[in-house]
Amino acid sequence: MKRIKQVNESKEMIYKALMDLLLEKNLEDITMTEIAKKAQVVRMTLxxxxxxxxxIILFGFDRNLSKVLDAMKKKENPTLMDLLVLRFKILQESPYTNILAKNHKLDKLFQTIGARNIHHFSDILPKVSTPYENAFIAGGIDTLTKLWIENGMKESYKDIATEVLDIIYRLKVL
Known part of the structure; x- marks a missing residue:
């Protein structure tokens, strides 16, 4: 138990150090050595x-996403629209989205959103008959999301969630 606490504290220190450095310079101008020094940890720990x-950014995003998903789990009878709105709201309001997009790491971001957290809501996701259909739907949503982010997230998170749901129903995917 002590080891887990120590690991979590180290990660938090490293995360905070990077966030502090991002106030001063762009991500591409920050080195791992600078982060370790600012966090007061050795590079090996980092x-x-x-x-x-x-x-490190994904760690912070995942931590914040977990808090939001826990709150969502408490909502009575959440819908697919609720999940889509949540997805796009988190992305639009997060300071990390543009940093990750600029550094070509959106695929890792989608893995964080999907694989680590969506299992909480398997009971409200539409049931599809094959894993191929599931992969098709997930891939389509990720591709649309990536395009939305790359285009500057001009539509509100509610509008883009509605667009996704309209596409799904228009194509009779679900």
């Missing part, structure tokens, strides 16, 4: 937890 700077 690399034990994170392979690259974007992984």
């Amino acid at each position: 690399y034990r937890h994170f392979k690259e700077k974007e992984d």
Whole structure:
């Protein structure tokens, strides 16, 4: 138990150090050595937890996403629209989305959103008959999301969630 606490504290220190450095310079101008020094950890500790700077950002994103998803789980009878709105709201309001997009790490971001957290809501997701259909739907949503982010997230999170749901129903995918 003590080891888990120590690992979590190290990760938090590293995350905070990167966030502080991002106030001063762009991500591409920050080195892992600078992050370790600012966090007051040795580089080996930094690399034990994170392979690259974007992984530190994903750690922060995942931590915040978990809090929001926990609150969503408490909602009575959530719908697919609720999940889509949540997805796009988190992305639009997060300071990390543009940083990850600029550094070509959106695929890692989608893995964080999907694989680690969506299992909480398997009971409200539409049932599809094959894993291929599931992959098709997920891939389509990720591709649309990536395009929306790359186009500057001009539509509100509610509008883009509605667009996704309209496409799904128009194509009679679900």
